[in-house]
Amino acid sequence: xxxxxxxxGRRPGSADTRGEILTAARRVFAEKGFDKATVRGIxxxxxxxxxxxxxxxxxxxxxFVAAMQLPITPQEIIPLLLEGPREEIGERxxxxxxxxxxxxxxxxxxxxxxxxxxxxxxxLAMFREFISNALLFQVADRFQxxxxxxxxxxxxxxxxxxxxxxxxxxxxxxxxxxxxxxLLAPTVQRYFTG
Amino acid sequence: xxxxxxxxGRRPGSADTRGEILTAARRVFAEKGFDKATVRGIxxxxxxxxxxxxxxxxxxxxxFVAAMQLPITPQEIIPLLLEGPREEIGERxxxxxxxxxxxxxxxxxxxxxxxxxxxxxxxLAMFREFISNALLFQVADRFQxxxxxxxxxxxxxxxxxxxxxxxxxxxxxxxxxxxxxxLLAPTVQRYFTG
Numbered sequence: 001x002x003x004x005x006x007x008x009g010r011r012p013g014s015a016d017t018r019g020e021i022l023t024a025a026r027r028v029f030a031e032k033g034f035d036k037a038t039v040r041g042i043x044x045x046x047x048x049x050x051x052x053x054x055x056x057x058x059x060x061x062x063x064f065v066a067a068m069q070l071p072i073t074p075q076e077i078i079p080l081l082l083e084g085p086r087e088e089i090g091e092r093x094x095x096x097x098x099x100x101x102x103x104x105x106x107x108x109x110x111x112x113x114x115x116x117x118x119x120x121x122x123x124l125a126m127f128r129e130f131i132s133n134a135l136l137f138q139v140a141d142r143f144q145x146x147x148x149x150x151x152x153x154x155x156x157x158x159x160x161x162x163x164x165x166x167x168x169x170x171x172x173x174x175x176x177x178x179x180x181x182x183l184l185a186p187t188v189q190r191y192f193t194g
Numbered sequence: 195x196x197x198x199x200x201x202x203g204r205r206p207g208s209a210d211t212r213g214e215i216l217t218a219a220r221r222v223f224a225e226k227g228f229d230k231a232t233v234r235g236i237x238x239x240x241x242x243x244x245x246x247x248x249x250x251x252x253x254x255x256x257x258f259v260a261a262m263q264l265p266i267t268p269q270e271i272i273p274l275l276l277e278g279p280r281e282e283i284g285e286r287x288x289x290x291x292x293x294x295x296x297x298x299x300x301x302x303x304x305x306x307x308x309x310x311x312x313x314x315x316x317x318l319a320m321f322r323e324f325i326s327n328a329l330l331f332q333v334a335d336r337f338q339x340x341x342x343x344x345x346x347x348x349x350x351x352x353x354x355x356x357x358x359x360x361x362x363x364x365x366x367x368x369x370x371x372x373x374x375x376x377l378l379a380p381t382v383q384r385y386f387t388g
Contacts, residue, residue, distance in 0.1 A: 118312040118360065128361050136363070151366040152350075152377050155357045159349030162356075166312065167322050169330070172345040183346050187381045 018056050021046045025067040030122055034064060034129035061134045068113050071106030074135045078142055089143070090189025091181055097157050098177045107165060114162075145192055153191040156184065212250050215240045219261040224316055228258060228323035255328045262307050265300030268329045272336055283337070284383025285375055291351050292371045301359060308356075339386055347385040350378065 024046035028037045039060055043050040057063040065073045081092055101107045117127035131154070140150040160180070163169045218240035222231045233254055237244040251257040259267045275286055295301045311321035325348070334344040354374070357363045 115312050118309050124361065128363060131361070132363060148365050148369055148373065149377065151357060151363050152354070152381075154363075155353030155366070156346075156350045156381070157353070158356065159351070159353030160346070162352065163345060163349045167318065167325070169322060169326060169345050169348075171342050172349070175342055179342065183343065183385070186384065187346075187350070190380065191377075 017048065017052065021048060021053055021056060021063075022067050025063050029064060029067060029126050033122070033125045034060075035133065037064075039063070061130075064130055064134070069109035070113070071109065072100055074138055077135070078138060081139065082142065086143075086193060087189070089192050090185040090187070093153070093188050093192075094157070094181050094184045095177065097161065098180060101161050101165065102177075111166060114166075143192060149191040153188045156187055156191075160184065211242065211246065215242060215247055215250060215257075216261050219257050223258060223261060223320050227316070227319045228254075229327065233257070255324075258324055258328070263303035264307070265303065266294055268332055271329070272332060275333065276336070280337075280387065281383070283386050284379040284381070287347070287382050288351070288375050288378045289371065291355070292374060295355050295359065296371075305360060308360075337386060343385040347382045350381055350385075354378065 021042065025037075025042045028042045028045050032041070037060065039053050040050050042063065043053045046053070053063070057066060059075070061075065062073055064070075077096070080096060081089060084092060101110070113123070113127060116123040118124070136150045136154055137147060139145075140147045143150075160172070163172045164175075165173070215236065219231075219236045222236045222239050226235070231254065233247050234244050236257065237247045240247070247257065251260060253269070255269065256267055258264075271290070274290060275283060278286060295304070307317070307321060310317040312318070330344045330348055331341060333339075334341045337344075354366070357366045358369075359367070
């Protein structure tokens with residue numbers, strides 16, 4: 001726990017220790033990928049006790065989201081999707097993705113992760129493992145929908161976000177949330193409820 | 195017509211002249227983007243007569259496809275989509291995209307163009323202008339479908355191809371064409387026919 005001992009009197013919530021853990025986490029995720037990285041391995045890399053890592057980040061997913069500066073964790077997304085009738089999940093999911101990606105501060109870290117995944121094999125493996133295991137398969141299992149259908153829904157929304165914010169296709173880039181919900185919600189709904 | 199004069203006796207079909215025009219085309223498309231590049235400008239860059247460029251490549255779209263080593267031109271795609279009943283366009287389009295992207299030789303140049311578009315602003319502008327003006331808007335106008343709906347269909351299939359061949363999500367990457375057609379054709383059909 002050297003990082004903590006260095007500043008006696010500071011509580012474990014110190015921004016320094018947290019920052020050092022995140023730096024170590026970025027290094028370990030990049031080297032090992034999401035699946036093989038462990039809380040214990042990241043604690044070792046950061047020279048802190050694993051309990052302290054858990055204190056700051058709860059789960060490996062939470063640490064990945066913080067390390068990549070992503071705006072929202074899968075654990076926050078799933079309850080939001082479960083709230084409300086199942087026959088409106090398409091609309092809820094489309095609105096949530098449009099809302100989360102609307103502001104540059106929350107969008108840019110996601111786009112940066114995607115860009116690095118497109119050009120770097122290690123970043124790609126990390127992105128694939130996180131997307132599959134921490135997000136898509138969790139949603140699929142929670143909603144009892146086959147993985148392939150959830151991936152078709154992901155492909156639709158990934159394409160929309162890339163077309164809107166990276167490729168900047170018009171009129172897609174300027175379309176309102178309501179227009180896009182009207183167009184896309186039935187597609188996503190069909191993948192979830194058949 | 196210096197490139198042709200250098201090898202007297204060779205007919206204008208010479209691989210050298212064609213190659214020189216393509217090298218010039220890649221340079222001009224990268225500098226000016228797809229919209230602002232002209233056959234005349236590319237001929238000037240290649241030091242050949244514009245008529246010779248037309249002789250080899252017919253249109254600017256054809257030259258772009260050849261320069262980027264893309265496997266299929268928009269002029270070939272549109273008639274294939276128009277063949278057959280309108281209520282089966284979803285299935286025809288999904289099958290065609292899966293077929294064209296199935297073999298590495300035809301897929302790799304497209305993926306290379308997308309990768310460079312993700313990391314280079316000039317390549318991105320070139321990709322966006324080509325996709326919009328030479329492909330999506332042509333299809334939209336031919337089928338009298340609003341541009342936004344065609345872009346939603348593009349987003350679905352772009353996401354599927356990226357998920358399948360670049361991110362390599364499973365089970366999407368191993369799914370059969372028939373499974374994917376069953377899942378995706380109704381989505382594309384709805385964007386075309388409402």
